[in-house]
Amino acid sequence: MENANGAPVPKATNDDDALAARAAALDAADPLAPLRERFLLPKGVVYLDGNSLGALPAAVPPVIEDVVHRQWGAGLIRSWNENAWWAAPVRVGDAVGGLIGAAPGQTVVGDSTSVQLFNALTAAARLRPNRPLLLTDPGHFPTDQYIADAVGRLLGMEVRRVPPADVAAVLAEAGDRVAATSYSPVDYRTGELYDMAAITDAAHRAGALAVWDLCHAAGALPIRVDELGVDLAVGCGYKFLSGGPGAPAFLYVARRHQADFDHALTGWNGHAEPFGLSGDYRPADGVERARIGTPPILSLLTLEAALTAFDGVDMAEVRAKSLSLTSFFLDCADAVLTELDFTTVTPRDPHRRGSQITLRHPDANALARALAARDVIVDMRAPDMLRFGVNALYVSHADVLAAARQLSEVVLASEHRQERFRTPTVVT
Numbered sequence: 001m002e003n004a005n006g007a008p009v010p011k012a013t014n015d016d017d018a019l020a021a022r023a024a025a026l027d028a029a030d031p032l033a034p035l036r037e038r039f040l041l042p043k044g045v046v047y048l049d050g051n052s053l054g055a056l057p058a059a060v061p062p063v064i065e066d067v068v069h070r071q072w073g074a075g076l077i078r079s080w081n082e083n084a085w086w087a088a089p090v091r092v093g094d095a096v097g098g099l100i101g102a103a104p105g106q107t108v109v110g111d112s113t114s115v116q117l118f119n120a121l122t123a124a125a126r127l128r129p130n131r132p133l134l135l136t137d138p139g140h141f142p143t144d145q146y147i148a149d150a151v152g153r154l155l156g157m158e159v160r161r162v163p164p165a166d167v168a169a170v171l172a173e174a175g176d177r178v179a180a181t182s183y184s185p186v187d188y189r190t191g192e193l194y195d196m197a198a199i200t201d202a203a204h205r206a207g208a209l210a211v212w213d214l215c216h217a218a219g220a221l222p223i224r225v226d227e228l229g230v231d232l233a234v235g236c237g238y239k240f241l242s243g244g245p246g247a248p249a250f251l252y253v254a255r256r257h258q259a260d261f262d263h264a265l266t267g268w269n270g271h272a273e274p275f276g277l278s279g280d281y282r283p284a285d286g287v288e289r290a291r292i293g294t295p296p297i298l299s300l301l302t303l304e305a306a307l308t309a310f311d312g313v314d315m316a317e318v319r320a321k322s323l324s325l326t327s328f329f330l331d332c333a334d335a336v337l338t339e340l341d342f343t344t345v346t347p348r349d350p351h352r353r354g355s356q357i358t359l360r361h362p363d364a365n366a367l368a369r370a371l372a373a374r375d376v377i378v379d380m381r382a383p384d385m386l387r388f389g390v391n392a393l394y395v396s397h398a399d400v401l402a403a404a405r406q407l408s409e410v411v412l413a414s415e416h417r418q419e420r421f422r423t424p425t426v427v428t
């Protein structure tokens, strides 16, 4: 193997120096390495939790300053027009759309993923009336399961939990009773990547709609919602999109469904004439009808600034680097974490892997906390999963090696057994 400069990349061995040499060679050949400058990461911190809260993009602070002082402070209410605040939900939606393979005019940003999923599932059910079943993943992120149940209760539908591997078979059998499927391309705990195209096709063959939650996919890997014929999709702004804590989520409504998209939450921003102030609701044309109430402008414009970190970035290159990072992490784990009670949960097959590696360990919580004390930030999911998320825009191979090495040092020194690392983490 050679790097982009034609220099040989040392082969993998269990030798520590060889791992360091490989990390250096891979980083030197990394075409995306300069993108790290687009983020304000504290010196010395290894940040492998961008799958939970993305790092701060350098473009954000000056934009916040401008939005607060000039647009809000000086412009006051005029800024709804003069600084195009009113158009922000769809404008920022189009920017997200560019990262998920959605042509303009199909994505809107606002509210949380939970709320947007509620909107998507109710709309999907109404687009497929007289079909009493919703399928969702028993391993889905909890809010996705709760919201599916809530929609089921509200609309008198049954929610059936079917693992991704079984969806096609269930659809082949009970398909004409299924209104919609609700899945994620990436398992948030294990990092396993599911076949989005196959599940979408199976849903369509049964006449059902495919709803996708892209929280762990948007900004992490190439997603092609238009090309796959996805019907509805949602995702959050604060993970791989780095839009900041509590950044608003997005909702994608394929153009062919927009005329019949019946929003459960008919707010005045989605009205055909929001300033007509009629007492009767009449939906706007296009994806504008997916708007609800007054958008969170500060958060929306923060997300918009954050997305400029992707300017000129090819998602295929992001994917290639992400796989290089996770493959290298697996090699490092094989070399320095053997016989320390770790089990690799994430598939080794790169075609079945998202942008994270998950290791099981009985002391996962204490280990995550001990690593954080060493400025290596990862997270854990109960009861025993340690997650190492890689954002290819700012994580290096050297970071990944440092994380594996420090984890090994912590375990070998039993550092995590200290009292201060015992208490459970409330939020990670």
Ligand SMILES: *Cc1c(COP(=O)(O)O)cnc(C)c1O
Pocket: 112, 113, 114, 115, 140, 141, 143, 144, 184, 188, 213, 215, 216, 236, 249
């Ligand atoms: C992170 C995540 C969410 C978060 O939902 P919020 O409403 O933004 O808190 C939902 N679903 C999945 C699959 C996630 O990974």
